[in-house]
Amino acid sequence: MLAEARSAEDVVEIVEDQEATDMQNFSSSSPTGTGEPAKLSGFIKSSVAPIVSSILFLAPTNALSTDHVERTPAITNQQTEGYTLDGSTAHKLASIRERYEKTLFSYPGLIVDVQRTASGDPISATILVSVDGNDHAIQRPIKQIGFEVEPNMRVIVDGIERGGIKKIAFRIPAPVELDEEELDIIRDL
Amino acid sequence: MSVIEPIDCLTALVVGFHYKKPRYSIANSFNEILDQIQDLPGFTVSSIHDHELVMKVGKVKVSLSHQNLIINSPIVIGEKLHSLIAQDVNKGKIPIPNIFGPRFDLEEPIMAQKEGPKKFRDAFIADSIEMTRLLDKIITGLPPLRFAGFVEYYVIPLNHVTWDILEKFNKEAHVLDGENTEKRSINRYYFPKTGKLDERCFIFHLLKQNSHNAPEAVLAGASFDYQFMPDQQETKNLDGYGGAENLIKSLSTGMGQILARSKFINFSLRGENHVS
Numbered sequence: 001m002l003a004e005a006r007s008a009e010d011v012v013e014i015v016e017d018q019e020a021t022d023m024q025n026f027s028s029s030s031p032t033g034t035g036e037p038a039k040l041s042g043f044i045k046s047s048v049a050p051i052v053s054s055i056l057f058l059a060p061t062n063a064l065s066t067d068h069v070e071r072t073p074a075i076t077n078q079q080t081e082g083y084t085l086d087g088s089t090a091h092k093l094a095s096i097r098e099r100y101e102k103t104l105f106s107y108p109g110l111i112v113d114v115q116r117t118a119s120g121d122p123i124s125a126t127i128l129v130s131v132d133g134n135d136h137a138i139q140r141p142i143k144q145i146g147f148e149v150e151p152n153m154r155v156i157v158d159g160i161e162r163g164g165i166k167k168i169a170f171r172i173p174a175p176v177e178l179d180e181e182e183l184d185i186i187r188d189l
Numbered sequence: 190m191s192v193i194e195p196i197d198c199l200t201a202l203v204v205g206f207h208y209k210k211p212r213y214s215i216a217n218s219f220n221e222i223l224d225q226i227q228d229l230p231g232f233t234v235s236s237i238h239d240h241e242l243v244m245k246v247g248k249v250k251v252s253l254s255h256q257n258l259i260i261n262s263p264i265v266i267g268e269k270l271h272s273l274i275a276q277d278v279n280k281g282k283i284p285i286p287n288i289f290g291p292r293f294d295l296e297e298p299i300m301a302q303k304e305g306p307k308k309f310r311d312a313f314i315a316d317s318i319e320m321t322r323l324l325d326k327i328i329t330g331l332p333p334l335r336f337a338g339f340v341e342y343y344v345i346p347l348n349h350v351t352w353d354i355l356e357k358f359n360k361e362a363h364v365l366d367g368e369n370t371e372k373r374s375i376n377r378y379y380f381p382k383t384g385k386l387d388e389r390c391f392i393f394h395l396l397k398q399n400s401h402n403a404p405e406a407v408l409a410g411a412s413f414d415y416q417f418m419p420d421q422q423e424t425k426n427l428d429g430y431g432g433a434e435n436l437i438k439s440l441s442t443g444m445g446q447i448l449a450r451s452k453f454i455n456f457s458l459r460g461e462n463h464v465s
Contacts, residue, residue, distance in 0.1 A: 088312060089229065089247030093319035096225050101326050146330045148424045156428075169329060172424070174431040 104159040104166065107131050108173070111153045115139075125149050127170075129157050145170045193350065195454040197269040199306040201289060201342040204317045204437055205259040208332040209421070213255045216240045218328045222253070225327065248300075249316045252292065253324060258331060260320055261292050262313045265302040266344070273346045277407055284403060285344055286396040286410035310341075314441055321433035333424045336390075338416035339440035343454060345409040347397070350456040355397060355409060371399035372409075382420065390416040391447055411454065415444040 113126040122142045129136045142149070147170075149155070158169045178186070219242045226232060226246055235243040241254035252259045266274075277283055289295065302309050325331050345352050359369040373396055380389040392414040398406035417440065419425035430436035448454060 088315060089231070089249065090312075090315035090319040092229055093226070093246070093316070093323050096229075097319070097323045097326055100225060100323070147333055147426060150424075153424075171330060172426060172428040174428050174435075 100162065102161045104161055106159075107157045109155045109157045109170070111149045111151055111155060112137070114142075114149060114151060122149070127155065127157065140168070140170075144168075147172065192458065193269045193273060193346070195343070195448075195456065196306045197267050198343040198345055198454070199310065199341060200266060200270075200344050201262050201264045201293065202310060202313045203259065203261040203292065203340040203342075204314075204321075204338070204440070205257055205340075206321070206331055206337045206427075207257040207335045208255075209335045209424075210332065211255040212332045213240055215253065215255055215328050216242075219253075222324065222327050225323070246320065247316060249313065249320065250292070250294070251320055251324075253328075258321065258324060259292060260317045262309070263297070263300045264289060264293055264342075265300045265309060267302040267306050267309075270344065270346065271301075273349045274408070277346075277348050283408060284398060284406050285408050286398050286406075288342055288394055288396050288410035288412045310441070314437055318434045318437050321427070321437070325427055325433060331427050333426045333429075334417075334419055335421070336416045336418040337430075337436060337440065338414055339437065339444055340412055340414045341444060343411045343413075345411065345454075345456065346407065347409050348407040349459060351459055352409060352454075352456045353452055354455070355395065370401035372397040387417045387419045387425075389443065390414075390418060391444075392416075393453055413444060413448065413453065415440055415447065 107129050109127045109129045111125050112128050114122050115124045115126070116122050124139055124141045125145060126137055126139050129138055145155075154173055156171045156173050158171065160167060160169050219237060222242065223234065223244075226244075229246055231245060231247045233245045235245065235250070237243075239254075241252060243250070243252045245251070248263055250261050250263075274283060287295070304312075321331075345355075347355075355372060358372055358374075362369065374394070376393045376395075378391040378393070380386075380391070382388045392412075394412040394414070395409070396411070397409040400406045417430070417436070419429070423429075427433055427436060430439070
């Protein structure tokens with residue numbers, strides 16, 4: 001993911017409030033555009049949030065240069081709340097997902113043929129769907145299937161309801177982790 | 190002073206899925222995605238252009254494009270790490286080596302990490318799993334993957350710990366009377382495909398600024414990027430890995446195993462025994 005080389009020249013700076021006086025002092029000493037680094041003494045009382053109040057994150061700059069240093073806005077209490085699991089985003093996202101789409105049924109399918117253009121681009125596929133032991137052949141455009149398919153490839157055919165509209169969707173079956181006993185049962189079938 | 194462990198130096202996380210082929214039609218789902226999640230607390234759209242949607246949901250930043258889906262945490266700093274850094278700040282400024290890359294909002298204040306680094310990681314993984322599941326559903330399946338990766342970023346307080354791997358670059362070079370004041374290094378390790386496991390890649394990025402020219406540069410940075418790279422002959426998407434949860438947890442666990450069995454983040458408190 002990080003295959004591309006990053007700019008290692010940039011640095012982020014943590015600055016300690018040495019005197020912890022007031023914001024006004026900070027504002028009046030604003031040196032933006034003067035080419036001087038920010039004088040940050042006297043920024044932020046640390047009584048409310050002892051960890052973060054003493055940390056200031058500045059714009060990326062060169063480690064060897066004091067130019068182009070920009071000041072950040074004041075750190076608010078909200079920003080000092082930190083990372084929490086309570087009422088997490090994950091829980092809310094999960095409930096949106098459950099509301100968003102319902103799976104009505106799932107049947108195994110086998111790609112038996114892929115129809116292609118003269119140049120070899122796939123257009124549609126014929127899928128053998130096994131519904132309660134009865135095989136049904138259906139043909140669907142590759143666009144609807146949503147991924148590359150090849151003959152003899154196994155898929156799962158889902159009947160889904162999304163926003164009151166029922167339709168068929170396709171997915172690749174997930175690998176199943178079986179223990180030795182389960183594998184023996186399958187081998188005996 | 191409490192003993193600092195490597196996990197206490199964890200400052201940011203990223204999870205990413207990079208597609209085998211660009212899928213431009215993903216942009217057609219941007220409105221649907223926004224409709225579904227716009228009411229979540231902390232939701233903001235950073236940008237929509239060039240087939241890419243960048244948004245913040247809760248504490249995570251999400252970038253969805255025709256080429257990849259990348260989710261990153263904010264940059265945070267833990268209590269233990271801060272307590273050590275705080276001892277150095279009388280000098281005024283402490284530059285943190287920027288190993289974080291363009292995905293992070295460097296202009297934003299660093300967040301506190303009140304619950305400890307392990308919970309920070311767990312929360313990020315939970316958010317990433319659910320975000321990936323939801324997006325996967327709305328765009329009717331993420332495309333087949335070229336590779337998927339998980340990245341951890343660390344900041345090492347060099348005034349207080351001796352980082353073995355960094356020390357070796359100095360000592361083992363045997364440069365008489367010379368001191369290694371700056372170190373930038375990217376190391377890639379490949380693990381071949383074995384059984385069910387894909388080919389994997391582990392990228393270690395080390396950055397220590399030039400302490401000769403910047404004496405206040407007492408922090409070093411490290412990032413660890415662990416990737417699954419499916420065989421390009423096969424079609425493997427999220428379902429091929431057993432879903433978002435399996436894939437992200439496998440990446441995180443695999444990363445942890447490599448770090449535990451290696452000496453990448455072995456360090457000791459200055460003058461004390463090893464911590465790893």
